[in-house]
Amino acid sequence: MGNKRILVAALNWGLGHATRCVPIINELIDFGYEPVIASDGPALELLKMEFPQLLHRQLPSYNIEYAEKASGLKWKLLQNSPHILRTIQKENRITEELVDELELSGIISDNRWGVRSQKLKKNVFITHQLKVLSGSTSFLSTYIQRKYIAKFQQCWVPDVKGENNLSGILGHPLKLPGNVKYIGRLSRLKKVNSGIIYDYLVLLSGPEPQRSILESILLKQFENTERRTLFVRGVIHDETIEHSNPFLKVKNYLFGKELEEALNGSRYIISRSGYTTLMDLACLHKKAFFIPTPGQPEQEYLAERMERLGMAAYSKQDDFSTEKLEKIEDYRGLSDLGDDPLIGSFLTFFEGE
Template sequence: MPKKRILVAPLNWGLGHATRCIPIIEALENHSFEPVIASDGVALALLKKEFPHLEALELPSYKIEYAQNGENFKWKLFKQIPNMFSAVQNERKRTLQWVNELKLDGIISDNRLGIHSSKIPSVFITHQLNVLTGNTSWLTTKIHHYFIKKYNICWIPDTSEKPNLSGKLGHLKNSSLNLKYIGPLSRIKKKKTATLYDLMVLLSGPEPQRTLLETKLKEELKNYDGNILFVRGVVESEQKITQRFNMTCCNFMNTEELELAFNQSKVVLSRSGYTTIMDLAKLEKKAFFIPTPGQYEQEYLAKKLKKKGLVPSCKQDDFKIERLLEIDLYRGLQDVGKNDVSWKELFTVFQ
């Protein structure tokens, strides 16, 4: 009997959507499904490296660019809405074509709004049931719900009750949406290893903000007293590792390498992206967050975790090496996903 073919399509917005799809793709394979990968840019490049044996398809890019200045973030994003809608329409056409040509049996879309079909079961994944954009949050949330309703079910990678990781982002007071909380998704497992690095820096996210933060941190960390592992978050054809004084620098790591590096590191300095938070919670790590300037979601998550006494954070412009001393005053992230929903149960949607 041929395996059922499931299209897995994460949004290419940094690496977070792609990396949290890794455990889903692995679970599909373990439950006798045949995943087909679809994305664009660095997200597609990363998944092709992780799963070279799987069919990989290219989708039209949303062409999302970040503002150089965080204060202009929202307006730059709003100006790009026509491009995004155009990409969504192109996704719809491509999906309809693939359903027939590739004989697909199901779809899992991580925040790609046009990847669904009325002919086969379609699942949407998001941790943003409330899309925060300041005084326009009601509008962006309404638009998001309009698209979510086109899917059979929406999986939220978090727990339904407190304590949870996403707060008001992933929890609604009332909703007519078909929602299922599946527990935090992480490709990383906690292991006992010797500590090699006093600090691990993990970068990701769209340009130009990724490069701006990399430049700032390399300057600030020149006088850091301890061993640093600096993962730039730039997916290239070859892995490049350089050593300079107390800093080991590499452009990217695969899952196995990243898991080992996380476990070998005492503390982590990174963006407050939701996928990174899920990974650090799984490892019960201490960290310091610098949210992407102007990105409401990351700013909200950083503020929430700081207020709860879990992880310190500051604005990108305000970061100085001395701020890392604050880490000892906070408890660190805790694993909230110990009662995860079983994959077998989740995948019944494709039966």
């Protein structure tokens, strides 16, 4: 077979889990491994577009959707629990088959609980949520997460140790699982000193229907804008949105160098406060305005924390207006917050038998 094959599987819940796997896949290639990508839906499509030369495999879908009202999210997830459990069992059976079919040497699973193998001693779980916020049920959601983390030999947290970190209590609880390794922030983007092309870049992402709800709100707010604005919708299909404003440019998606150039060439970023987005903007040292997904405590916590640290302003989705963007300049913007360890140093885990 030649190079050792490592299965890299990303959760299809928005595109953040897939995009933060990109630098890991690149490192695996640089270190002589042969990554095999696995996911479903838009996340798999993104990884196939980034790495058309790699083997890929389809995994069963969790079909995670948000409720239209924030108050309904917890109930919707509870309703979907039987399906989620069946999906975990199914993806675990598929993974065990892939170990034999592809002669895998190791597994890296970004938040897919069932992508691990009892036949291997090289199973890695990636998460920034060692503490899972879910309101009054945070204890239970954290307990479930920890039970699954314990089934993997290592748990990689994409952040740095110490107080000067990006994830706060999510990735730095008082009590750590014994298999945790802090691998530094993950981003496929690099800061480039380029001229400003856009005043605002609106970066949409996340599960439906909340992605579309925010898109509608923002398109209405920006329909008559005279500021150079780029909308990146975060959808991987050919459907287009028609408008007549010459200052407003709409793209369904951007990948690789195109996205990197657009972000570097934008003065301000408007986006959800998902953790992968925070990692990307920190690497690019960008000023941002966050609109957390309603009913998602993790994003609400991260947005509030960025404001509290003086790094970025935020607004609740229903309260957003373009007038609030004037607050962006009152904050210093995101930054690297120190030196990250080298990802490659953690890949030695896959050496030997």
